[in-house]
Amino acid sequence: MFRARRHWLLLVIPYLWIVFAVPLINRIHYEPGGIPFLMLWMGAGVVVTSLSVGAVFSIDRRRKAQGNAGSTSGTEGGLN
Amino acid sequence: MRFLISAIIVLGTTIGSAWMASRGKKINLQDWAVGGRQFGGVLYWFLSAGDIFTTFAFLGASGWAYAYGAPGFYIFGNVALGYTLGYWLLPRLWEIGKKHRLLTQADFYNKRFGTPWLGSVLAVVGIVALIPYIELQFTGLGLILKLTFGSAVSTDWMIVFAGFIVLVFTFLTGLKSVALGSIVKDVLMVAILAYMAVMVGVFTHDGSLITIFHHMDQTHPSYSRLPGLVPAKHYTSLWFMSALIVTNLGYWVWPQTFQYAFSARSGDVVRRNAVFQPLYALAYFFTFAIGFAALLAVPGLSSSNDALLALAAKYFPGWFLGLLAGGGMLVAIVPGSLLMLTAAALFADNIYRGLLKPRADDQEVLKVSRYALIGVAAVSVGVALSNDKTLVSILLIAYSMVSQLAPSVLLSLLWRRITKWGVLSGVVVGLLGVTVPTLIHIETLIGKSIDTALIAVAANFVVTVVVSLFTQPPSEEAIRVGIEPASGEMYAAPVVAAAPQPELHQ
DSSP: OTGGGGGGGGGHHHHIIIIITHHHHTTOOOOGGGOOHHHHHHHHHHHHHHHHHHHHHHHHHHHHHHHHHHOOSGGGGGGO | OHHHHHHHHHHHHHHHHHHHHHTTOOOOHHHHHHGGGOBOHHHHHHHHHHHHSOHHHHHHHHHHHHHTSGGGGHHHHHHHHHHHHHHHHHHHHHHHHHHHTOOSHHHHHHHHHTOHHHHHHHHHHHHHHHHHHHHHHHHHHHHHHHHHHGGGSOHHHHHHHHHHHHHHHHTTTTHHHHHHHHHHHHHHHHHHHHHHHHHHHHHTTSOSHHHHHHHHHHHOGGGGSTTTTOGGGOOOHHHHHHHHHHHHHTTTOSHHHHHHHTTBSSHHHHHHHHHHGGGGGGGHHHHHHHHHHHHHHSOOOSOGGGHHHHHHHHHSOHHHHHHHHHHHHHHHHHHHHHHHHHHHHHIIIIIIIIIIOTTOOHHHHHHHHHHHHHHHHHHHHHHHHHOOHHHHHHHHHHHHHHHTTHHHHHHHHHOTTOOHHHHHHHHHHHHHHHHHHHHHTTHHHHOTTSOHHHHHHHHHHHHHHHHHHHSOOOOHHHHHHHSSOSSSOGGGOTTOOOOOOOOOOO
């Protein structure tokens, strides 16, 4: 059960990026093109989130497709 | 000219959406309140965007940039983290809603705790909390019209007119019009913000978008990093992180989020949306850039929420102001409609049917919902026009009460032992935790850099757990509403140990 869900740990990435990295990022003085680094970092966090959630979603979908193909037993019989 | 453009946008969108949503269809209660649970990816994306991008998301973000600089960047993280949590939470809510044919958030509490009164009590809280939120939309709308049209139109009459438009928009067809209207609203707003951000340097003779940042560095060197332009506010990294965590915990507890979660066609629509919805937040790049440009071009405004509009009014051409006013009105009207529809459904389903007339059928509840919509619109417009301070502070208490639903929403999906008394006492303690410190100024003792709301939520959480352990748990049937896969979508619920089961297609 827990092994099947290990990929959900990917959902920790957005929290690490957007919340817990902030004190470190705030110390950086480098400003590419004059744009504040924290602003770029937070904007990048949006894309990183989308990719992380997308990765979990695609793994979940693949698992479900496999589960559907493989399950001929009566476990789902009680659902209707 | 600009008045004509904005009128065409607003009337065209609202009447057009209502017409499209009603074509060849008899609307029943499920259609009206939760879109018949038929929304696919695109409609669902726009409906969710309709709730995120409200007047104050777009005026407020540029206002934060204008007043404080870097602290405002936390707004980028809100939506992203909301949907990271939402990837787990929303498919669960959707399943539960589908299985038990739920319409409202209060329905969820009733089923989960096996008691009819808890939902009715929380429905009252929900309605009272929604009113100031709706009123904010009208206030924002008034602001937009005042700054784009000057004194040419009466703001008060426009607010009354907007209240009327909301009724035209949602009275007959309900949630589907809101979703369709959202498409126009969001496409238009992103186009407007992009145009403004790109052209602002040209119109203010400040060069390009990039030179705005260079000028900011020269004139306001502290803007780019925390604590930003006003160090006395203590907007430190610690504040930044706690603000993100508090908003994340409270992200899915508003009653309207339950209702639009129920509107999706399938669990995968909700999951795919969690992948793509955060990207909308990239539009904040434009609003922040506009906020900074405003600080350079129109400094010293008394209210930072005016920054974007003051900049536009001073430097942009008339036709653009027409678009901005039209788009801005939709930004108030579309989310406002969603909120009003939620309040009306809570009243009809959980107060009228829940308390007054338990045997009312769906047709009757739909009728009551529509009358309630008129009532909610009238009350919100009235509050927006009256500006009664006492009234507003009472409403704000209810507003902070809603964020105190966070522990119970999360725990009811994770923990079998949570009870209705735990929920109720947690909410009461959390509410005191939010209001008392601001009354006696205890927050200076705790340290200004941590959001007091975080402490209140923590206290709420502890009390919910302790009281739950000492009171009677709900029935097994009620527990299974929250803690078991509802339609066999096994991967939606991390806490459930069950064999992989296929999704049912119906």
